[in-house]
Structures are given as C-alpha cells and as structure tokens.
Amino acid sequence: QVQLVESGGGLVQAGGSLRLSCAASGRALSNYATGWFRQNPGKEREFVAVISRGGGRTYYADSVKGRFTISRDNAKNTLYLQMNSLKLEATAVYYCAASTTLAGTTSNLYDYWGQGTQVTVSS
Secondary structure, eight states, X not given: OOEEEEEOOEEEETTOOEEEEEEEESSOGGGSEEEEEEEOTXXXXXXXXXXXXXXXXXXXXXXXXXXXXXXXXXTTTEEEEEEOSOOGGGOEEEEEEXXXXXXXXXXXXXXXXXXXXXXXXXX
C-alpha cells in the first residue's frame, strides 16, 4: 500500500499563493488516481481537485477552478496543488488521497489518505 504525507500548508493573506505537496512512499504513485480534498471542523470533507494516473486529465471543484492547479510528478512520486488568489473560504485542512480505481469527486472512492496540512487564509 501507499503512504501519503502532505506539506506546504501555512498562513497566507487573502490573494496570496501556496503550493501543497503530497509525497508518496511504499508504492509508486503512478498506480493511483489522486486528488485533493479539504475539511473544516464539523463539516464534510470537500472535493477540491483530481488528476488521472498519467496526469493527462484533471477536474476541479467550481469553487477553485481557474485559481488552483493540480499536478503530479510520478518520477518524484509527488502530487502538488498550486493555490493562487486564495480566498478566506479556502481555510481548511487539506488532504491528498489515492484511489486504486476511479478518479472521482467523492471521498469514498479513495483508499489512502494523508494526515492533512492546515491552510489558513487571513484578511
């Protein structure tokens, strides 16, 4: 199985940028479709973006489309999320996830999860 570790979260002002990374170990990341989700306390985990195994196909939540970019480097076994023009509502814990089956927008499609990294956007 694969282990996932996120990094790159932090505090940023509204309008700023952050790049999250998700390092995989144990198995090659190329075996998995991968995605990013986010969650705030008391709320359900929310889909952000997904990328296919080879990186050729991506899909985004409407709330981040045009501002966030998901990418992957299978040679480095790493998934990325570039977040630009951050808004206050982007504040959340961000999780990367890997799926052995479909690349989808619902969390129950994913088999493996990282521990999360906190992103806080301030005004």
